[in-house]
Amino acid sequence: MKKLAIGIFLIMISYVVKAQVEKVDIKTSAICDMCKSTIERDLAFEKGVKFSNLDLDTKVITVEFNPKKTDADRIRKRITKIGYNADSMKRDLKAYEKLPACCKDGAHRDEH
Amino acid sequence: MNKLYVAVILLAIPTVGLGQKTIRGIVTNMANEPLYGATVQIAGTSNGTIADVSGNFELQNVDPKDKIVISYIGYQSDTLEVQFTSIMNIVLNEDSEKLDEVVVKGHSSTIDELQPMLNELISERELLKAACCNLSESFETNASVDVSFADAITGAKTIMMLGLDGRYVLISREGIPHVRGLNSRYGLTYVPGTWIQSIDVGKGAGTVINGFESMTGQINVEFKKPENSEKWYLNAYANSFGRVELNASHTTKISEKWSTAILLNSQYLGSENDGNDDGFMDIPKSRMLNFLNRYKYQGDRLESQIGIQYMKVNLAGGQLGFNFGDDLLSSSLYGYKNDEQRFEVFGKIGMVFPHRPYQSWGFQYSLSRQEFNGGAGKRLYKGNEITAYGNLIYQNIIGNTSHQYKTGVSFLYDGFNEHFISQLNRYIDSTFTRNESIPGIFYEYNYMPNDDLTLVAGIRTDFHNLYGIYFTPRLHLRYAFNEHFTIRASTGKGYRTPNAIMENSQILVSSRRLVIKEVPTPEIAWNLGGSVVTHLDINHKPLSIVADYFHTFFENQLIYDQDQSSSALVIYNLDGISFAHSFQVETQYEIYKNLNLKAAYKFYNVQMTTNGKLQQVPFISRDRFFLNLAYATKFEKWKADLTWNWNGKKRLPDTSDSPEGFQRSDFSPDFSLVNAQLSRGFRWGSIYLGGENILNFKQNHPIVDPENPFGDNFDASMVWGSVAGRGIYAGIRYKIK
Numbered sequence: 001m002k003k004l005a006i007g008i009f010l011i012m013i014s015y016v017v018k019a020q021v022e023k024v025d026i027k028t029s030a031i032c033d034m035c036k037s038t039i040e041r042d043l044a045f046e047k048g049v050k051f052s053n054l055d056l057d058t059k060v061i062t063v064e065f066n067p068k069k070t071d072a073d074r075i076r077k078r079i080t081k082i083g084y085n086a087d088s089m090k091r092d093l094k095a096y097e098k099l100p101a102c103c104k105d106g107a108h109r110d111e112h
Numbered sequence: 113m114n115k116l117y118v119a120v121i122l123l124a125i126p127t128v129g130l131g132q133k134t135i136r137g138i139v140t141n142m143a144n145e146p147l148y149g150a151t152v153q154i155a156g157t158s159n160g161t162i163a164d165v166s167g168n169f170e171l172q173n174v175d176p177k178d179k180i181v182i183s184y185i186g187y188q189s190d191t192l193e194v195q196f197t198s199i200m201n202i203v204l205n206e207d208s209e210k211l212d213e214v215v216v217k218g219h220s221s222t223i224d225e226l227q228p229m230l231n232e233l234i235s236e237r238e239l240l241k242a243a244c245c246n247l248s249e250s251f252e253t254n255a256s257v258d259v260s261f262a263d264a265i266t267g268a269k270t271i272m273m274l275g276l277d278g279r280y281v282l283i284s285r286e287g288i289p290h291v292r293g294l295n296s297r298y299g300l301t302y303v304p305g306t307w308i309q310s311i312d313v314g315k316g317a318g319t320v321i322n323g324f325e326s327m328t329g330q331i332n333v334e335f336k337k338p339e340n341s342e343k344w345y346l347n348a349y350a351n352s353f354g355r356v357e358l359n360a361s362h363t364t365k366i367s368e369k370w371s372t373a374i375l376l377n378s379q380y381l382g383s384e385n386d387g388n389d390d391g392f393m394d395i396p397k398s399r400m401l402n403f404l405n406r407y408k409y410q411g412d413r414l415e416s417q418i419g420i421q422y423m424k425v426n427l428a429g430g431q432l433g434f435n436f437g438d439d440l441l442s443s444s445l446y447g448y449k450n451d452e453q454r455f456e457v458f459g460k461i462g463m464v465f466p467h468r469p470y471q472s473w474g475f476q477y478s479l480s481r482q483e484f485n486g487g488a489g490k491r492l493y494k495g496n497e498i499t500a501y502g503n504l505i506y507q508n509i510i511g512n513t514s515h516q517y518k519t520g521v522s523f524l525y526d527g528f529n530e531h532f533i534s535q536l537n538r539y540i541d542s543t544f545t546r547n548e549s550i551p552g553i554f555y556e557y558n559y560m561p562n563d564d565l566t567l568v569a570g571i572r573t574d575f576h577n578l579y580g581i582y583f584t585p586r587l588h589l590r591y592a593f594n595e596h597f598t599i600r601a602s603t604g605k606g607y608r609t610p611n612a613i614m615e616n617s618q619i620l621v622s623s624r625r626l627v628i629k630e631v632p633t634p635e636i637a638w639n640l641g642g643s644v645v646t647h648l649d650i651n652h653k654p655l656s657i658v659a660d661y662f663h664t665f666f667e668n669q670l671i672y673d674q675d676q677s678s679s680a681l682v683i684y685n686l687d688g689i690s691f692a693h694s695f696q697v698e699t700q701y702e703i704y705k706n707l708n709l710k711a712a713y714k715f716y717n718v719q720m721t722t723n724g725k726l727q728q729v730p731f732i733s734r735d736r737f738f739l740n741l742a743y744a745t746k747f748e749k750w751k752a753d754l755t756w757n758w759n760g761k762k763r764l765p766d767t768s769d770s771p772e773g774f775q776r777s778d779f780s781p782d783f784s785l786v787n788a789q790l791s792r793g794f795r796w797g798s799i800y801l802g803g804e805n806i807l808n809f810k811q812n813h814p815i816v817d818p819e820n821p822f823g824d825n826f827d828a829s830m831v832w833g834s835v836a837g838r839g840i841y842a843g844i845r846y847k848i849k
Contacts, residue, residue, distance in 0.1 A: 033188050033190075034203065034205055037142055037205040038142065040747075042795060044746060044747040044749055045749060100203065
């Protein structure tokens with residue numbers, strides 16, 4: 001019984017380790033740390049997404065995902081739903097309106 | 113003495129500040145949770161402050177050209193221009209590079225570094241580790257507070273700190289004493305866990321500002337606030353005992369300055385659980401409704417809060433088959449019943465002076481009435497209590513902010529009415545009626561020349577209409593040798609009036625005779641202790657070690673003596689000595705990526721004079737072990753928790769005079785309780801699955817002679833372990849921001 005349990009556990013682990021991962025770079029309209037945190041947190045709960053990291057200098061988010069569960073367009077779509085442009089896809093305006101002031105166009109203008 | 117008082121107050125008369133500008137604000141994270149302990153500092157200077165429990169801060173001597181730096185462990189620091197006109201709302205982002213460690217390492221319970229007292233904050237995150245259910249259970253993942261079953265009938269859980277019963281702890285809700293008086297036995301059970309935003313646990317003597325009652329510590333509970341809680345919060349919960357619970361809260365911003373919150377809790381347990389086959393329910397059936405509505409006004413100079421709370425609970429337990437509406441006396445079954453209602457109005461008014469930030473007025477108040485109606489078997493209990501409380505606090509500095517003081521007056525009215533009737537063995541009818549009216553004054557001086565040293569000296573004098581003058585001195589000292597090593601010491605005196613019947617469920621749930629040898633007088637105790645907090649860096653990860661020792665000794669204590677005779681409970685004022693030594697060492701470390709370990713060892717030497725000799729207080733383990741393993745992935749998508757509590761053997765009351773077969777051994781065996789929980793986060797909230805007491809440890813035969821509940825040997829108060837066995841629960845939390 002014990003051996004069986006360990007066996008199943010090992011198989012699960014090897015499955016997780018071997019699970020295919022693809023990467024995609026998406027240009028967003030993120031402007032501040034708050035945006036970065038909002039997008040990364042949201043994508044962490046998106047189906048199939050393994051990891052994401054947004055570089056604020058280039059505004060590009062690198063997303064690692066399982067291609068069996070999702071695809072790059074779905075991830076772009078999700079980013080627009082959070083309120084940000086994703087490559088050529090335009091942001092959802094309703095979501096954008098709800099973003100904190102510092103994440104909207106024109107905030108931080110004096111800094112740039 | 114009086115002259116000294118006057119002199120001190122005269123010295124403290126406010127010196128006028130020279131129009132230095134002040135900023136105020138609130139620091140939160142993205143989830144709008146306050147960041148308690150965030151530092152706010154003027155860039156390039158040492159002028160700085162720390163955000164309080166609610167995330168609020170206030171910083172003086174600020175120049176309009178200054179920039180402030182806000183930082184908090186695990187979050188990205190932010191630099192902002194100062195703003196004098198309004199409250200600055202500062203939101204810090206989690207530091208994504210460090211996040212992996214921080215999610216776990218930003219230990220959800222932390223020692224507050226700058227507090228002069230040894231204070232531990234239990235955040236909402238920590239509270240979520242024990243999704244079950246009320247305040248008494250919220251401490252199950254905390255090492256400093258011990259939780260145990262009170263007896264085998266009422267299902268109540270009691271807490272213990274520094275080796276002494278929770279009644280010696282001042283338990284307050286947002287600074288207003290809350291679980292006290294007749295509420296002290298069951299009050300914790302009636303505070304819904306989902307309402308709590310955070311809990312502050314302070315060990316040892318507390319501040320004089322909140323009264324004379326705290327002896328072994330203070331626990332302050334912050335409820336969800338209208339201004340910083342999510343718009344909607346829904347929670348459903350069910351467990352394998354058949355209990356279902358629904359919780360909801362809603363906050364609304366009414367206008368620029370007004371906001372409101374409604375909190376609702378309802379629970380129902382209709383099934384009868386008897387895991388040990390003794391014919392008695394392990395946990396009573398229950399129906400409960402709890403409602404709170406609060407309003408907050410935030411003006412430029414004036415801040416005010418007002419709230420109402422209503423609670424109603426019906427419990428029905430005892431022998432299987434006893435129901436909610438049944439009458440105890442006419443029933444052939446041994447039943448247990450408690451119908452309780454509580455109504456309260458509470459609030460705060462605070463005023464600040466825009467140009468003198470160190471100066472403020474505050475007034476806290478509460479008016480409550482509660483009533484109990486119930487009993488067990490043929491013993492009936494009726495009680496009610498009316499409480500009025502007001503506390504006016506004035507805060508200012510002497511010369512500069514190194515010397516601060518708080519002073520004020522308080523008033524407490526407490527009308528008690530307790531009525532106990534026993535138709536068992538022989539008829540006993542005792543009534544305790546007491547009206548306490550206690551005005552008091554207090555003064556607390558705070559010397560904080562730098563971040564390393566804090567000295568707090570407080571005195572208060574209360575004029576008790578029944579028991580005369582209470583003089584309460586308290587002293588706290590903190591010194592940080594460096595950022596890795598802090599020591600603290602404290603001492604103080606405390607008083608409280610015992611409530612002989614309510615504090616002893618053993619009178620209700622046993623056939624012991626009640627022998628009250630003399631009129632109870634106030635309990636008086638001294639507490640002194642010290643602690644050492646160290647933070648080390650091991651493999652670039654912080655290792656923290658906290659060691660503390662506290663000694664409590666009683667000048668007077670109301671003794672509930674179960675040792676004189678196994679067929680009586682003898683109540684008298686302490687004749688001899690009574691003390692508690694408590695030693696605890698606790699350590700926290702991230703042992704593996706995302707896996708945090710918290711371990712503690714506790715030693716209690718608690719003795720009091722019962723039956724004419726000094727002996728170990730019953731039902732307290734001398735040695736205890738605590739271990740908590742917490743695992744969390746990034747953004748807390750997955751969280752797992754495992755808590756192990758080992759309790760050493762406990763002394764049991766002397767039963768050598770019982771008939772053979774009804775005697776109990778002198779000591780209980782040692783035993784372990786293990787809880788575990790797994791939760792999965794989503795964008796909208798989370799779901800969780802957990803188990804309490806998953807090893808299914810049960811005390812065999814918790815009730816003495818359960819076959820004859822109306823006989824002479826029946827006793828359901830000899831409980832040292834878990835009465836109910838394993839409980840599995842699951843629940844869902846849904847939030848709309």
